[in-house]
Amino acid sequence: MTHPVLSADPADTHELAGLTGESAAPDFRSLGLPANLVAALERRGVTSPFPIQAAAIPDALAGRDVLGCGRTGSGKTLAFGLPLLLRAAGRRSAPQRPTGLVLVPTRELAHQVRDNLEPYAHTLGVRLGDVVGGTSMQRQINELRRGVDILVATPGRLHDLIERRVCSLNDVELSVLDEADQMCDMGFMPQVTQLLDDVRVGGQTMLFSATLDGDVDKLVRRYLTAPVTHSVDPPVSQVTTMEHHVLRVLARDKSQVVTEIGAREGRTLMFVRTKHRADRITEQLNKAGVAAAALHGGKTQGARTKTLARFKDGRVNVLVATDVAARGIHVTGIDLVLNVDLPAGHKDYLHRGGRTARAGENGSVVTIVLPNQRREARKLLDTAGIDPQTHVVNPGDELLGSVTGARQPSGVPWVEPPEPVRARRPGGRGPRTGGGGFRRGGGRRDGAEGGARREYGDRPARTDDRGGVRTRSERPHVRYGDQPGGHPRQDGRAGERRGGQGGGAYRTRSGQGGGRPRSAA
Template structure:
């Protein structure tokens, strides 16, 4: 199997065979010129061929496989619990990213897109599958669980997609991926996108793809012209302060560490130094991870301390610096970390911080990744450190996260207030007419005919009954021990 290098790019989406509705929607979103990976793979995917796309993270692969999948899924509606297209991804964050990227175009074609990921409600996902999902975006573990419960079947899947296949294999999903693909309809179309094609990825290609059309249009991360690589040599006693100064820079920064504990510890140190920061790792619930990413994307926090597993699949625009606080275990992890910056033609820098006893390991790692990194010996507060990373001195006053703005809850009567139920606050009702046209309410909530404003309600035994007995004859007071009871009720 050899990679074909494509150099001819299609000028617009009109020539790729996509429906006019999709082309118009792309134009509305400001997408008129396809990325090279999209121009190369979309025509073959629409034609029904198996496609093998090799490209780095952030090269536009989601729409490259997503648009043809939507076109195929629009041919016929899916039955309950039986999706017609399957997209397997390694992480929850990537699943949400793929789903959100495809939904505008799915709505245009009337295609339903659903997601099945760990950390989310089983009930919601089962109900969504029961209603029918045309394109299912899933992580292998949760999908296998739902299939065992009988909530999903893959017999009707006509097109399967493996996104970030190398990451799924590196994370140990190879047995589950193989088990899921064995349940897909025989003879279906398979699209596989990966940054590398070695090891287990090659096994997947040979086992599940038939005469795939191979497109390799993007260089590896290490060869991206807009990305710089730097190796910062520091003394162990200075490492914490240098990390803090780098994180205090202007702009969004991702700092990678090896463990959950390290992520929490470093983020806490940054917050105490006055840097808006948060940690992201697999030990946090899905809701917390989603909120943290939203804050980072919106600029409410400027430094994200993450582990490799949690950060894979994150797509946040405007990240121009990636910091390897802890060196990755292998060159693939280095490339994936670097893929968070310099996306879609933007510029970015990857900085690795090493102590004296890590220099040999760092040189071997960069050599395996094919990276030519500039090496610097830096100290806290150096002009060279500021020039390379934009580091600056933090305020050293603990950062306190501002409260999120309250969003008014709406009901049938308008905004819901803390007091007074739906509609206006309770105090405004005294000057208003009742909705059913009755007279204004008094001070204690009674109607005018039951007492004037400022008067207390009459005692219970003196109040008239509301309504009459259905059998006629007016009201029938019931008494027991001197207490009046409602008609038709009994204490026994």
């Protein structure tokens, strides 16, 4: 189906080559980027622009609205991020009033966008901030009060902060909607429209999406003015580096097939429908000896961040995720996506498959289909425009191994190793070794002597009235409140304040020697 926006003005519509084709520009310098930004890109190994970057950056720098159609992994972050940074460079936004806004559907994608843009923001002196759910709202409020030039946000949390009057979008000059179709599918359409209505009239808008139908079309018509459209990277079903397979298995064999696929070499991403399924399959894989972890919305943001880090570092080979939790995840090297459960629709299938075969890499999308799911699976794949290879497999089959790389697991339960203990800095908290300076209460650490703690009795000797040397241990032990008049360095008024009977300001456990007993206080 031809999208109306794509066919509105052929002169403003550009069909670009795939990621494996030649770029429209030889390097970033010819796109109009300054030398210091080009040097920062080269230091990170980014020398040749992807097609969407070569096409969108010049139009974005010229101040035109941009509509980008391409799947995840096509290089859209730098396509909108670099012009956004240049727009914000050389000026300081007022507290709580950013000048650039990026709306994304998930917190993982928000962190990914910020991490990708952070090095270049540092080069240009631009302050980045993120506002996402599942993390400390007070930290985000404090960051906004200090001042943020570009704000990366999820719609729900940003809407809450605006309702609290700690953030305003009246100064936003450039707005970006990344993965707009996912935001609409996740029910964020009302918040997105309300946020864009708050943005300053006449600003620049860029929208990037894998599909341009339904609510996305409404956003384009309402908020983009004469957009230049760039369609890049064919749909997932047409990516030449991606293979699609359907495995027909019996219900009794499904768990074993999933376990054998999980034991394969390489990085595997498994998709299920619910968080309970994710936990159950992860436990099943761990018992079989497969290093697997679960990622779903029932986990805290800290746990999700650690799980992703372990998957990226290779400490975990299999990630079992739900659709919502995995959207926006960018992990290189995923060569197999396994649909353990059928996706809810063809869009979910495309989003799942977009996690592999990214940036020209090879990858496979494998879907497990039970006998009673064949009609549903056929309809779903036809709607997505996919013609997969179909195989009838059983556990331990050679065919299963040749298609997916499956193998028999070790059978030794896998236990996650403990996190490495960080070495503490000298003079920091922990064992009292090293570091100097006096401590509260009179004690001190002597860094010159190896950091041994010195108590009261270790102080330098003092002389008495007769000129003799007397140390603390030779002085009579006097407890506060044991003498008339209260504290030895205060007068009797202290007793009026606390003891009430001319006693001490501090009472002993027994209550003797001035002051009333504790039980009578």
